Structures are given as structure tokens and as C-alpha cells.
Amino acid sequence: MTMTYRGTTALITGASSGLGAEYARQWAQRGADLVLVARRRERLEELAERLEREHRVRARTLPADLGRPGAATELRAELDALGVSVQTLVNNAGFGSHGPLADQEPARVAEMVQLNVMAVTELTRAFLPDLLADGRGALVNIASAAAYHSTPAMAVYGATKAYVLSFTEAVGYEARGSSLRVLAVSPGPVRTEFFDVVGTRDAAVGAMATPEQVVTATRRALERRTTPPSIVVGLGNRLSAAAATLSPRRVALAVSGRVLKA
Structure with a gap:
């Protein structure tokens, strides 16, 4: 069946580009109002203006750095103050790095764990009771094909995505008696800015997907x-x-180590 999200609001993190922007586009296309979260205010506002114009939905922008401890709690409080209820949560924000762990900046490693693990956990916990009570939307957490492997040269990234996969499957089981749809999505390499942040294409293993392909696969699964x-x-x-x-x-x-050029 083709779902409509009219009358609901979707909160999408990492929404300024790539997968996040495509989730916003496809959900707006199906009638959802949006709360768009990312660090880059200008990009968020440009996206929100375009989606409002093209799809006649309401798109709010909340610039925030979810890699900062406490940001998820502040985001929930800000939405409560605005009187905005959320029916769909897409935890898309995240990043990776490439190279031996011994060479990684400790602050950057901590930020990765905060964004990829803690923000996903805190946002899910903050909104899950409301999502379950309403039941019209979905909880979507973006894991990675790397979640199924140990990933030398991307040790922290792979481990964070393994957490997202395990966490989301467990939450989905807990929610099985409700009408809320819970889904972990594990793409391989996607044509986004991800590898610009990583700093190398050595981590791009396999065929590149487009954001549209990943989001369409998500929507069809839901x-x-x-x-x-x-x-x-x-x-x-x-x-x-x-x-x-x-x-x-x-x-x-050993295979992962060779493929990722560890």
C-alpha cells in the first residue's frame, strides 16, 4: 500500500543534504509537515522554503549540533515549547572517519560516538512514547552495511553503526504490539557528502547508491x-x-581489512 503522512510531522536529522534532504523531500511529497535539523542553517532554510513551495507543507528549521552532549534534550524541549508533536523520527545524522584508531583525534572520536550513538539513543527515547501513542508514523534509524562487519580503518564508525542496528531491532521488537513502524536502514556507499567528511574514497566499498534509491527502499519497506x-x-x-x-x-x-585498506 502507498502510505500518506498528511496530518503528521516528521523530524529528520542531518537534513541539510544527502539522505536527510531526500527523506524530507519524499515525506513532504506524501503530505508530512517537517522539522529539519542540521548544523547548516542556510541550507536548511533553502530546503524548507523549496519543500513548502512545492508540496504545500509546513517545514520548520531547527539548526543544532547533535554531536554536542545535551543537544537532543534541548531539541525536544524546543519542540515542546513550540507546541510541535512528532509522529515520525528519522535519525539520519552521522559521520565516519578513515584510518587507524591510534591516529584519530580523541575529540573527533568522541564526537562521532556522541552523534552516531548517543544522539540516536537520546532522540529515540525522547520521542518514542509519543510515536507509540500516535502510531501513524515511523521510527527510522540509519545504520550502515558496515554494521554487519568489523571495519578496520573505520573501527569506531563500524561499531557505532552495529549499535544502531542492534538497538533499533530491539526497540522494534518492544514496539511489536503497536502500530508504529520501526526500521533500521543499512545502505552501502551513497552519493552524498559522507566521503568528503571521511576524507577518502577507500571506504566506498561496492556500487554507489543514490539518496533517492535508499529513501525509496525505506518507504517501500515501511x-x-x-x-x-x-x-x-x-x-x-x-x-x-x-x-x-x-x-x-x-x-x-581479514577480508574487511583488505577491502578498507587498513
């Missing part, structure tokens, strides 16, 4: 009568995830 707890986007990524599960961990680790 539209199925029985929502799976998680999806891996792309046939090659699904095969790789299955192979990693079936292979001895030492073998899978």
Missing part, C-alpha cells in the same frame, strides 16, 4: 503490511552482510 526490523539496501550489500554472518569472524575481519 509500506509493507509487516515491516521488517531492518533492511540492507542493495543486492551486493545484502550478499556481503549474509557472507559476513556465515563466515568465521577471523576470515571476515
Whole structure:
């Protein structure tokens, strides 16, 4: 079935570009009002103006750095003050880095864990009671195909995404008696600014997907009568995830190390 989100509001993090902007576009196309969160105010406002004009929805912008401790709690408080209720939460914000852990800046590692793990956890906890009570929307957390592998040269990133996958599947099981759809989405490499932040294309393993392909796969999974707890986007990524599960961990680790040029 094709779902409509008219009469609901979707909160999307990392919405200034890439996957976040595409989630905003496809949800607005189906009638959802939006709360767009990212650090770059100008980009958020440009996106919000365009989506309001093209789809006749309300798009609020809340610039915030979710890599800062306490930002998720402040975001919930700000929405409460505005009287905005949220029916769909898309935890998309995140980043990675490439290289041996010993060479990583400790502050950058801490920021990655804060954004990829703590912000996802805190935002999910902050909004989950309302999402469950309403039941018209969805909880979507962006994991990664890297969640299915140990990832030398991207040790922290892969581990954070493994957390997102496990966390979301568990929350989905807890929510099984409700009408809320809960989904972890694990894409492989996507044509976004992600690799500009990483600083190398060595981490781009497999065929590149477009943001539209990933978000469309998300939406179709949510539209199925029985929502799976998680999806891996792309046939090659699904095969790789299955192979990693079936292979001895030492073998899978060695393959990942060679592929990621660790």
C-alpha cells in the first residue's frame, strides 16, 4: 500500500543534504509537515522554503549540533515549547572517519560516538512514547552495511553503526504490539557528502547508491503490511552482510581489512 503522512510531522536529522534532504523531500511529497535539523542553517532554510513551495507543507528549521552532549534534550524541549508533536523520527545524522584508531583525534572520536550513538539513543527515547501513542508514523534509524562487519580503518564508525542496528531491532521488537513502524536502514556507499567528511574514497566499498534509491527502499519497506526490523539496501550489500554472518569472524575481519585498506 502507498502510505500518506498528511496530518503528521516528521523530524529528520542531518537534513541539510544527502539522505536527510531526500527523506524530507519524499515525506513532504506524501503530505508530512517537517522539522529539519542540521548544523547548516542556510541550507536548511533553502530546503524548507523549496519543500513548502512545492508540496504545500509546513517545514520548520531547527539548526543544532547533535554531536554536542545535551543537544537532543534541548531539541525536544524546543519542540515542546513550540507546541510541535512528532509522529515520525528519522535519525539520519552521522559521520565516519578513515584510518587507524591510534591516529584519530580523541575529540573527533568522541564526537562521532556522541552523534552516531548517543544522539540516536537520546532522540529515540525522547520521542518514542509519543510515536507509540500516535502510531501513524515511523521510527527510522540509519545504520550502515558496515554494521554487519568489523571495519578496520573505520573501527569506531563500524561499531557505532552495529549499535544502531542492534538497538533499533530491539526497540522494534518492544514496539511489536503497536502500530508504529520501526526500521533500521543499512545502505552501502551513497552519493552524498559522507566521503568528503571521511576524507577518502577507500571506504566506498561496492556500487554507489543514490539518496533517492535508499529513501525509496525505506518507504517501500515501511509500506509493507509487516515491516521488517531492518533492511540492507542493495543486492551486493545484502550478499556481503549474509557472507559476513556465515563466515568465521577471523576470515571476515581479514577480508574487511583488505577491502578498507587498513
